[in-house]
Amino acid sequence: MKVLLRNPRREVEVPGPTTVGALLARLDCNPESVLVIVGDELVTHDAVLADDASVEIRPVISGGAGNADTAPGTRS
Amino acid sequence: MKCRVCRGPAVIDLRRHNANFCPEHFVAHCEEQVRRAVRHFAMFEPGDRVLVAVSGGKDSLALWDLLVRLGYTADGLYVGLGIDGYSDESLGHARAYAARRDLTLHVVDLATDLGFTVPEAATATRRAPCGACGLSKRHVFNRYALDHGYDVVCTGHNLDDEAAVLLGNVLHWDLDALARQHPALPAAPGFARKVKPLYRLGEREMAAYCVLERIHYQVDECPMATGNRHLAYKESLNALELRSPGSKAAFLFGYLERAHGTFTRGGPTVALQPCPGCGTPTPGDECAFCRLQRRAIPVTS
Numbered sequence: 001m002k003v004l005l006r007n008p009r010r011e012v013e014v015p016g017p018t019t020v021g022a023l024l025a026r027l028d029c030n031p032e033s034v035l036v037i038v039g040d041e042l043v044t045h046d047a048v049l050a051d052d053a054s055v056e057i058r059p060v061i062s063g064g065a066g067n068a069d070t071a072p073g074t075r076s
Numbered sequence: 077m078k079c080r081v082c083r084g085p086a087v088i089d090l091r092r093h094n095a096n097f098c099p100e101h102f103v104a105h106c107e108e109q110v111r112r113a114v115r116h117f118a119m120f121e122p123g124d125r126v127l128v129a130v131s132g133g134k135d136s137l138a139l140w141d142l143l144v145r146l147g148y149t150a151d152g153l154y155v156g157l158g159i160d161g162y163s164d165e166s167l168g169h170a171r172a173y174a175a176r177r178d179l180t181l182h183v184v185d186l187a188t189d190l191g192f193t194v195p196e197a198a199t200a201t202r203r204a205p206c207g208a209c210g211l212s213k214r215h216v217f218n219r220y221a222l223d224h225g226y227d228v229v230c231t232g233h234n235l236d237d238e239a240a241v242l243l244g245n246v247l248h249w250d251l252d253a254l255a256r257q258h259p260a261l262p263a264a265p266g267f268a269r270k271v272k273p274l275y276r277l278g279e280r281e282m283a284a285y286c287v288l289e290r291i292h293y294q295v296d297e298c299p300m301a302t303g304n305r306h307l308a309y310k311e312s313l314n315a316l317e318l319r320s321p322g323s324k325a326a327f328l329f330g331y332l333e334r335a336h337g338t339f340t341r342g343g344p345t346v347a348l349q350p351c352p353g354c355g356t357p358t359p360g361d362e363c364a365f366c367r368l369q370r371r372a373i374p375v376t377s
Contacts, residue, residue, distance in 0.1 A: 007297050032091075032314040035283050042087040042287055044077045044096060060283040061236070061314070062133055062297060063307040 001053040016051035033061050088284050091321035099288045106285050109276040110142045117260035119271040120228045126150040127226040129217050132166030134293045135232030137173050138282045139274055155216045156185035158193025166294040184216050192372035200372040205300040215365035221268035233272040236279045239324040240309035254339040266357040
């Protein structure tokens with residue numbers, strides 16, 4: 001199956017069928033940090049992915065400026 | 077997997093709640109978490125004018141959507157940061173969402189309206205761009221709310237954001253920051269009321285909400301945030317969460333319920349005076365934002 005990964009954006013081939021949980025383990029992805037999407041639909045960790053599936057593993061972690069209220073000198 | 081509520085096919089599993097949900101009941105779960113957050117901290121009331129800090133990312137667009145869904149009157153404010161290959165796309169997502177839902181989106185562009193961009197400010201100050209970004213957004217959101225009569229500013233900080241900030245504050249024993257970390261900051265002279273209605277929802281839940289509600293958002297991470305400390309804290313907490321589901325919520329909610337009060341700031345009160353540039357109360361001769369702006373603009377002119 002084709003698996004789209006991000007940050008950086010890239011595509012890898014993984015043999016199927018396999019479960020979402022097994023795919024994430026194989027690619028060393030923490031399931032707490034990603035969503036798995038097939039087509040436009042979310043799939044759970046027990047879902048079986050066919051060998052010809054196109055799968056997106058979408059990271060959900062975003063960061064940057066951190067908390068808006070804890071920077072010194074920005075609020076009394 | 078089956079939905080905990082209706083036993084229909086589930087689309088998301090939330091190990092923290094030991095629950096799986098179908099689309100309908102997952103959205104209801106998100107609504108309930110926001111409803112509880114707003115009620116618990118009396119964040120705002122129906123009829124209040126709410127300003128949502130919109131970045132074009134999943135959290136702020138999901139927040140805006142949830143507030144409108146719950147019946148609140150909420151406008152959005154987007155701050156253009158001038159980050160090549162990123163800001164234009166994120167503004168596009170914010171505008172597309174607002175147009176689709178027929179909502180009001182205000183836009184303040186740092187370059188056009190204030191004379192500098194975040195990359196320029198980072199270069200001028202020789203500091204991490206995230207610092208200049210956060211400072212600029214805080215200033216603009218606050219000033220816009222005060223100048224345009226909004227009752228409250230809502231930001232999309234979620235459970236993961238707050239847990240990561242808490243971890244950083246504890247690691248450095250930053251007592252002032254610990255005292256300030258709270259989902260609802262009251263209004264004060266020169267400062268708008270500021271609340272975080274998503275503090276009970278994780279960022280995986282917010283991304284899932286956007287996918288299910290067909291809200292297109294900026295998926296790729298800001299190129300200037302790569303490698304920052306905040307992201308490392310989140311990764312560490314998610315490693316813990318994998319081994320022990322519920323750790324992040326226990327850490328944050330336990331702090332709010334049992335420890336926050338012990339960090340209330342004491343000691344001498346610092347006298348504040350209006351910044352001569354913008355009027356924001358400041359303990360110094362000039363507020364942090366005006367100092368940043370003054371240093372950033374000469375680089376570009």
